[in-house]
Amino acid sequence: MSLNKKILVLGANGLLGCDLLNKEHPKNWELVGHFGRSKEHNADLSDQAQTLSYLNSIMPDAIVNLVALTDVDYCEQYPNDSYLGNVKVVENVVYWIKQQSKKVQLIQISTDQVYDGQGPHIEEQVTLKNYYAFSKYAGELAAHNVEATVLRTNFFGKSKTEKRASFTDWLYEALNKKEPIKVFEDVYFSPLSMDTLTSMIIAVIEKDISGVYNLGSRQGLSKADFAFEFAQALKQDTNNVTRTTIDAVDFVKTYRPKDMRLDVSKLEQALDLVLPTLHQEIQKVSQEYTR
16 A cells, blocks of 8 residues: 555535545545635635645645636636636645645646537647636646646536535426526537546546546537436426527627537546446436435
8 A cells, every 4th residue: 555645625615626525535545625715724725825834734745726716707707816716826836836845746627618619629629718718728837837637627416515506406406496498509518427527536646647638528418418318317307498509598698618528538548447428427417316
């Protein structure tokens, strides 16, 4: 068995962070969660002095950065806040890592919104169309000042965090309440379940790979097809679900990419595994809501 390893999860109060902290991991690992500036003994990671003090108090062997400002419209309206949440935090963490005498793994969680145009996309096909994507990509560049692992991803699944709902939480509630839903047939993605995604993060830490990798499901779907397949897996009727296009609605204020499907072959090769299809992941997650 290898030496004990301390893994620090930044942004542990989010959907993915909560799942990761509760994930089965090697017994010689200690997972520590950073829950934001409001909790005792935690820090505002956009402040360099607070970040350095906090990380010195933890002295992690690996850092998984889940901190992100993900509201696309907010990022577009308040670019400096987007910079602080998606770039400055990474810069501060990297600054601390560079001061250490030992190697510290950095796993930077990025987004599939750095892609647009015809997918599936390989890692080199970056196309930035809104400030959220721009800030997340800038965060990637900051991470590369050390030997980091950048994972571009999207995810879904049942939330384990109070007051934070996932895409499938929203769908499940609307289907149950027979609320009208509009789903986009011209927006494509290839997300993973949170359970699979956290397993892959654990695998990345164990394998200690570095570089930029797409991390998603194989054979993506339109968001409309996803919604109908999810409803079918839940045995819910879809009379309240309407197909539309993102250009036809007025509630989307900021441009969103229309094709974020990921070519995941690079990561599959690095980890020597085959990632699940989106059909498999939908079936898996539907069981989280029915059992």
